[in-house]
Amino acid sequence: xxxxxxEYLAARTCxxxxxxxxxxxxxxxxxxxxxxxxLEMNYRAVRPVQLVDINRVRDFGGLDVVTVPDxxxxxxxxxxxxxxxxxxxxxxxxxxxxxxxAVHFIAHPPVxxxxxxxxxxxxxxxxxxxxxxxxxxDARLDLVHEHGARTLSADDFITGSFATAxxxxxxxxxxxxxxxxxxxxxxxxEHRRTAASFAQLAVxxxxxxxxxxxxxxRIGLAGTAxxxxxxxxxxxxxxxxxxxxxxxxxxAAASVGVVDAPDDxxxxxxxxxxxxxxxxxxxxxxxxxxxxxxx
Amino acid sequence: MNISLTINGxxxxxxxxxxxxxxxxxxxxxxxxxxxxxxxxxxxGACTVQVDGxxxxxxxxxxxxxxxxxxxxxxxxxxxxxxxxxxxxxxASEHALQCGFCTPGxxxxxxxxxxxxxxxxxxxxxxxxxxxxxxxxxTGYEAxxxxxxxxxxxxxTGGT
Ligand SMILES: Cc1cc2nc3c(=O)[nH]c(=O)nc-3n(C[C@H](O)[C@H](O)[C@H](O)COP(=O)(O)OP(=O)(O)OC[C@H]3O[C@@H](n4cnc5c(N)ncnc54)[C@H](O)[C@@H]3O)c2cc1C
Ligand code: FES
Ligand code: FES
Numbered sequence: 001x002x003x004x005x006x007e008y009l010a011a012r013t014c015x016x017x018x019x020x021x022x023x024x025x026x027x028x029x030x031x032x033x034x035x036x037x038x039l040e041m042n043y044r045a046v047r048p049v050q051l052v053d054i055n056r057v058r059d060f061g062g063l064d065v066v067t068v069p070d071x072x073x074x075x076x077x078x079x080x081x082x083x084x085x086x087x088x089x090x091x092x093x094x095x096x097x098x099x100x101x102a103v104h105f106i107a108h109p110p111v112x113x114x115x116x117x118x119x120x121x122x123x124x125x126x127x128x129x130x131x132x133x134x135x136x137x138d139a140r141l142d143l144v145h146e147h148g149a150r151t152l153s154a155d156d157f158i159t160g161s162f163a164t165a166x167x168x169x170x171x172x173x174x175x176x177x178x179x180x181x182x183x184x185x186x187x188x189x190e191h192r193r194t195a196a197s198f199a200q201l202a203v204x205x206x207x208x209x210x211x212x213x214x215x216x217x218r219i220g221l222a223g224t225a226x227x228x229x230x231x232x233x234x235x236x237x238x239x240x241x242x243x244x245x246x247x248x249x250x251x252a253a254a255s256v257g258v259v260d261a262p263d264d265x266x267x268x269x270x271x272x273x274x275x276x277x278x279x280x281x282x283x284x285x286x287x288x289x290x291x292x293x294x295x
Numbered sequence: 296m297n298i299s300l301t302i303n304g305x306x307x308x309x310x311x312x313x314x315x316x317x318x319x320x321x322x323x324x325x326x327x328x329x330x331x332x333x334x335x336x337x338x339x340g341a342c343t344v345q346v347d348g349x350x351x352x353x354x355x356x357x358x359x360x361x362x363x364x365x366x367x368x369x370x371x372x373x374x375x376x377x378x379x380x381x382x383x384x385x386x387a388s389e390h391a392l393q394c395g396f397c398t399p400g401x402x403x404x405x406x407x408x409x410x411x412x413x414x415x416x417x418x419x420x421x422x423x424x425x426x427x428x429x430x431x432x433x434t435g436y437e438a439x440x441x442x443x444x445x446x447x448x449x450x451x452t453g454g455t
Contacts, residue, residue, distance in 0.1 A: 038316070039337060042336055108428035110404065111355075111428075113351055196338065196428070
C-alpha cells in the first residue's frame with residue numbers, strides 16, 4: 001500500500017523539531033532513518049498528520065566520548081548517527097568492539113545506511129539490537145520537550161514491546177553508553193530465522209575480569225520477554241568467580257529464569273528456555289575468549 | 296511540493312506530494328521503470344537505487360527528502376555511449392539473472408559497494424553479507440556472487 005497523506009517539514013534546528021512536536025498534539029512524528037516508520041506508513045498502520053524530518057538538522061550527528069564526574073567516560077550518540085557508522089569501531093575499547101559486532105545483526109547494508117540508533121530505541125522492537133545493548137549496559141537516554149528535559153535509564157525508557165516512556169512531544173536527543181574497562185570480554189549472539197529478519201532471541205554479554213575472576217558481569221536477553229531484560233541472577237552467579245566452564249553453565253541455566261513470553265508460532269515456552277540457555281552459554285564462552293585474546 | 300534533484304546526471308524539477316516515495320517518483324513521475332517494487336517494506340531490495348552515492352531502499356524514502364540530492368538508477372549505470380557497466384556485462388556472462396526482476400536492485404547495490412571498496416570482491420564474508428541485502432527467487436545467488444567478483448576483476452584489469 002501507499003502512505004496516507006501528511007504534511008512534511010524539513011527541520012533545520014533542534015528547536016524547530018521540538019516546536020513542531022509540541023504543536024502537533026501527538027499527531028506529529030519524527031522522521032529519522034525512516035527504516036521502520038515508512039514500513040508502518042506503507043502498511044497504513046500509522047497515519048501521522050505531520051512528519052518532521054530531522055535529516056537536515058546540522059548538529060544531530062554527534063558521536064563523542066564525554067567524561068562525567070563520578071561516573072566515568074560515556075559514548076554519547078546523537079539522533080543522526082546511522083547504524084552503519086558502528087561497523088568500524090567508533091571507540092577503541094570493548095564497547096566499540098561490542099557495537100561493531102552487534103551492528104552486523106541489524107538488517108543489511110542499505111538499511112544500515114539510513115537507520116539510526118536513536119530511531120531504533122524510539123521504535124523499541126522487542127528483539128532489536130540497540131535496545132538490547134542499551135538495557136544490558138545501563139545506557140542513559142536524554143529526552144527534550146518544549147518546556148524541559150529529562151534523562152532516563154534504558155530500563156525505565158523501554159516499557160514493553162514497541163512501547164517506551166517517551167511522550168509524543170518528546171525528542172530523543174542522545175543516548176549515552178558507558179565505556180567498558182579494558183579487560184572486558186564482550187559478545188553478541190542471536191538466533192534468527194533468516195539473515196535479514198529480526199532476531200528471535202538475542203543475548204549480549206560483557207564480562208570484566210580482574211586477577212582471573214569476574215569483577216562485573218552483564219547479561220542481557222531479548223526475545224525472552226516483552227522487552228530486553230538483564231539476567232541478574234545469572235550475573236550474580238558469575239561475579240567474584242573465575243569464568244570456568246562450570247560457572248558459565250550454571251549461569252546459563254539460571255538465566256532462563258527471565259523467560260516470560262507467550263508461545264508464538266515459532267517457539268513454545270520450553271523451546272524458548274532451551275534456546276536462551278544455549279545462547280547465554282555461547283555468549284559467555286565467547287566473552288571469556290574475548291578477554292583471553294586481549295590479555 | 297516542488298523539489299529538484301539530479302537523476303542520472305540530468306537535473307529534474309518535480310512537483311510531488313510528500314507521501315510519494317522515491318521509488319514511485321522515479322517510476323511514475325520520471326518514467327524510470329527500471330527501478331522495481333517488490334515488497335514496499337524494505338525486505339526484497341528490488342527498489343535499491345543510489346542516493347548521493349549510497350545504496351538505499353527507494354521504497355523507504357520519500358522523494359521530498361531527496362531535494363537537492365543526486366540519484367542514480369539502473370538507467371544511469373551504462374556509460375553515456377551505451378557501453379554496459381562491468382557489472383552488467385558480468386551479470387550477462389555469468390547468467391546472474393533469470394526473470395530479471397531483482398537485477399536492477401542487485402546492480403545498484405553492488406555498484407555502490409564496489410565503488411566504495413573495490414577489495415570487497417576478495418572478502419567472502421563481506422560480499423556474502425552485502426548480497427544478503429536483496430532477494431532473488433531465481434538464481435540461487437551463486438551466479439550473482441560470481442558476477443560481482445568478475446566485475447571487480449574486470450575493473451581492476453582496466454576492462455569495461
Ligand atoms: C528489512 C528490514 C530489516 C530490519 N532488520 C532489523 C534488525 O534485524 N534489527 C534492528 O534492530 N532493526 C531492524 N530494522 C529496523 C531498522 O533498524 C530501523 O532503522 C530502526 O528500527 C528505526 O530507526 P530509524 O532511524 O530508521 O527510525 P524511523 O523509522 O525514522 O523512526 C522509527 C520511530 O521512532 C521515532 N523516532 C525516530 N527517531 C526519533 C528521535 N530521535 N526522537 C523521537 N522519536 C524518534 C519515529 O517517529 C518513529 O515512530 C529492519 C528494517 C528493515 C526495513
Ligand atoms: S520494494 Fe523496496 S525493498 Fe522491496
Ligand atoms: S532473476 Fe528472477 S528474482 Fe532474481
